[in-house]
Amino acid sequence: MLAEIKGLNEECGVFGIWGHKEAAQITYYGLHSLQHRGQEGAGIVTTDGEKLTGMKGLGLISEVFGNGKLNQLSGKGAIGHVRYATAGGGGYENVQPLLFKSHSGSLALAHNGNLVNANQLKHQLESQGSIFQTTSDTEVLAHLIRRSGYKDMKEAVKSALSVIKGAYAFLIMTETEMMVALDPNGLRPLSIGVMGDAYVVASETCAFDVVGAKYERDVQPGELLIINDEGIRSERFSMNINRSICSMEYIYFSRPDSNIDGINVHTARKNLGKRLAVESEIDADVVTGVPDSSISAAIGFAELTGIPYELGLIKNRYVGRTFIQPSQELREQGVKMKLSAVRGVVEGKRVVMVDDSIVRGTTSKRIVTMLREAGAKEVHVRISSPPIANPCFYGIDTSTHEELIASSNSVEEIRQMIGADSLAFLSVEGLLEGIGRTYEGETKGQCLACFTGRYPTEIYQDTVLPHEKA
Numbered sequence: 001m002l003a004e005i006k007g008l009n010e011e012c013g014v015f016g017i018w019g020h021k022e023a024a025q026i027t028y029y030g031l032h033s034l035q036h037r038g039q040e041g042a043g044i045v046t047t048d049g050e051k052l053t054g055m056k057g058l059g060l061i062s063e064v065f066g067n068g069k070l071n072q073l074s075g076k077g078a079i080g081h082v083r084y085a086t087a088g089g090g091g092y093e094n095v096q097p098l099l100f101k102s103h104s105g106s107l108a109l110a111h112n113g114n115l116v117n118a119n120q121l122k123h124q125l126e127s128q129g130s131i132f133q134t135t136s137d138t139e140v141l142a143h144l145i146r147r148s149g150y151k152d153m154k155e156a157v158k159s160a161l162s163v164i165k166g167a168y169a170f171l172i173m174t175e176t177e178m179m180v181a182l183d184p185n186g187l188r189p190l191s192i193g194v195m196g197d198a199y200v201v202a203s204e205t206c207a208f209d210v211v212g213a214k215y216e217r218d219v220q221p222g223e224l225l226i227i228n229d230e231g232i233r234s235e236r237f238s239m240n241i242n243r244s245i246c247s248m249e250y251i252y253f254s255r256p257d258s259n260i261d262g263i264n265v266h267t268a269r270k271n272l273g274k275r276l277a278v279e280s281e282i283d284a285d286v287v288t289g290v291p292d293s294s295i296s297a298a299i300g301f302a303e304l305t306g307i308p309y310e311l312g313l314i315k316n317r318y319v320g321r322t323f324i325q326p327s328q329e330l331r332e333q334g335v336k337m338k339l340s341a342v343r344g345v346v347e348g349k350r351v352v353m354v355d356d357s358i359v360r361g362t363t364s365k366r367i368v369t370m371l372r373e374a375g376a377k378e379v380h381v382r383i384s385s386p387p388i389a390n391p392c393f394y395g396i397d398t399s400t401h402e403e404l405i406a407s408s409n410s411v412e413e414i415r416q417m418i419g420a421d422s423l424a425f426l427s428v429e430g431l432l433e434g435i436g437r438t439y440e441g442e443t444k445g446q447c448l449a450c451f452t453g454r455y456p457t458e459i460y461q462d463t464v465l466p467h468e469k470a
Helices: 023-033 118-127 138-146 153-161 206-211 247-253 265-279 295-305 328-338 362-373 411-418 428-435
Strands: 012-018 041-047 052-058 077-083 098-100 107-115 166-173 178-182 191-195 198-202 214-218 223-228 231-236 244-246 286-289 313-315 339-341 350-355 378-383 422-425 445-447
Touching: 012 023, 012 107, 012 166, 012 178, 023 041, 023 077, 023 198, 023 206, 041 107, 052 107, 077 107, 077 166, 098 138, 107 118, 107 138, 118 138, 138 153, 138 166, 153 178, 153 223, 178 198, 191 206, 198 206, 198 223, 244 247, 247 265, 247 428, 265 295, 265 378, 265 428, 286 295, 295 350, 313 362, 339 362, 350 362, 362 378, 362 411, 411 422, 428 445
Parallel strands: 244 445, 286 350, 350 378, 378 422
Antiparallel strands: 012 077, 012 198, 041 052, 041 077, 098 107, 107 166, 166 178, 178 223, 191 198, 191 214, 223 231, 313 339
């Protein structure tokens, strides 16, 4: 995906397993399948029933655990994490799982999401004597657990979860058990499966297919799972449930072979493309999708319109991450190195370029220019989501209005800025119907905040300011 260039990044992916003698190896393969959710850091913590052992580092999972390093981790339980760091939130200390050791027992945490009241809680905890080792909001939970006053770990975790707000899929591991928690809005995806006698949990179901686990069900919003040698049990830490899963999981982040809340991601994207074709008819010669996340939508668009789908854009899969830099000039160069237009497909043609989103607009402008340079007669841009006009505070790297082109520009103004012959976005109604939700003028199971500005949780003033994310 072009996430690094677009400026649209998810924070991470989590994977855990309990009851398998090769827990670390299984976790490695599980994390490898979730690598698209974060490429800047990875880590695994294991337990042998008596102690926790962790290893983490900066880079891809294969880099962190290369040269036989994985053999240093043993045990029947493991949790792992792949991470994307926002500006200022990088560094080795923030790579997860976070591991805390004390005389009363050890604790490891892996987190996908972002806590909207983390800054408030940090100030409170620091005033009470807590010393933070990282700038990650994930560490807040560890301090809350330790300061809960409960000796029973389950009650301590429940107490801590009752205080935090925002988006979170947490994996929590001690020497003798693994706990799994999903926020009351279910903003991030999280599923549980079985692998023989072992229990497996992952951000996406594609990880189950890779490791040979059987999908059981999604973790429910407000649910706490306790997994140990005695089995698995489910409890509630919150009854104030309002399912609002992130729409961008369907549009952009998740792998096409994953299922979220019973809905296949590829099928949803293909339907979004069909809805987009219905809402924005165009007379053209060829349809192409921006690799990789827009391919499914482009296929749906072509299928409904009857306009042939072609590979008009090719992704170079061998560009190192070091080429992707934050400055505008290098970002545009990054697009050129990541993508190539196929002259034999687009030359002399009226091209429909289907993409999943426009964030800053720089990527779209570069791709439109690229298609024109390859001889495209017309370039019509179709976006399989509504305009992203509002920041996300739940774990996606768009935390200010200033970085979002749609927050201060009309569709026509954006069209002019990216140089397209025409531009159309999918409607919110079309988005929900394409995914498979019923739309009745309200959010039905989906978070639409980046499109509508209506957030499913309270947003705190210090959350709106630049902040660190998990």
